[in-house]
Amino acid sequence: MADESVDLGRRGFLRGQRRSDPAPLRPPWSRTERFTDLCTRCGACADACPEGIIRRGDGGFPEIDFQRGECSFCAACAEACPEPVFDRAAAHPWTLMARIGPSCLAIKRVVCRSCRDACPESAIRFALAPGGVAVPTVEDVSCTGCGACLAACPADAVTLHPGPETVHAP
Ligand code: SF4
Ligand code: SF4
Ligand code: SF4
Structure with missing residues (x-):
């Protein structure tokens, strides 16, 4: 897509x-x-x-x-939809996936796991970064682009981007 x-x-x-x-x-x-x-x-x-x-x-x-x-x-x-706008036979609803930007509180060493808690796919993981701070990363194969993490983020750090068609899990 x-x-x-x-x-x-x-x-x-x-x-x-x-x-x-x-x-x-x-x-x-x-x-x-x-x-x-x-x-x-x-x-x-x-x-x-x-x-x-x-x-x-x-x-x-x-x-x-x-x-x-x-x-x-x-x-x-x-x-x-009464028009031929939608293609339900498409392999995926869309190829959007979440990305976390530099305004993330965790990156700024403030404890926050709101995006992880909001994600229904458990696609957001926290791993220790240099300095001992756990920061979020998104697993592309698990992220469906549902957007649940976006509104949950208090720092407007989450954005959604189109990715390759092959990334999403079946
Ligand atoms: S919810 Fe936002 S600020 Fe909090 S860890 Fe996730 S991306 Fe960072
Ligand atoms: S877009 Fe949905 S599936 Fe992807 S990380 Fe955010 S909440 Fe999880
Ligand atoms: S929740 Fe998603 S799939 Fe369902 S009607 Fe709204 S936009 Fe369409």
């Missing part, structure tokens, strides 16, 4: 969205490369999302907002 990422003009990489990448984050399984051609902006996907994480973005097109919650991959958005 090439370009599911982010809407940047807002607050940092989507708090999940990078300022360097203008592409908004589309719902899982969506054909991102043809999204604005296929989507009629009817809002059915947003109305169907039980997590409330799909909002109307630029031009009225739906975008994921991880500040509102995480994706459970329930596929309600895909099932509600």
Whole structure:
């Protein structure tokens, strides 16, 4: 999946969205490369999302907002869409994965494990770094890009980035 990422003009990489990448984050399984051609902006996907994480973005097109919650991959958005926007046969809902930036409190030697506690996949591990401070790392093969860690982070240190299609576990 090439370009599911982010809407940047807002607050940092989507708090999940990078300022360097203008592409908004589309719902899982969506054909991102043809999204604005296929989507009629009817809002059915947003109305169907039980997590409330799909909002109307630029031009009225739906975008994921991880500040509102995480994706459970329930596929309600895909099932509600009356247009050929979604590809449920895709190998993965998306290739997003979490990254932890330098504003992380643990990196600054402040005790925090909020991201690890929020992760439903146990994809965030803490390991001792030089100096004896435990800092988080994300296991790419376990991370589903659900976004649960993003809102949980008190330091806005978590961002989501598209990764290679082959990284995610089946
Ligand atoms: S898969 Fe479910 S939780 Fe995720 S964006 Fe779609 S409707 Fe919302
Ligand atoms: S929740 Fe944020 S600040 Fe806390 S350890 Fe995780 S990335 Fe660092
Ligand atoms: S995006 Fe989801 S699976 Fe990945 S590290 Fe964050 S909480 Fe865990």
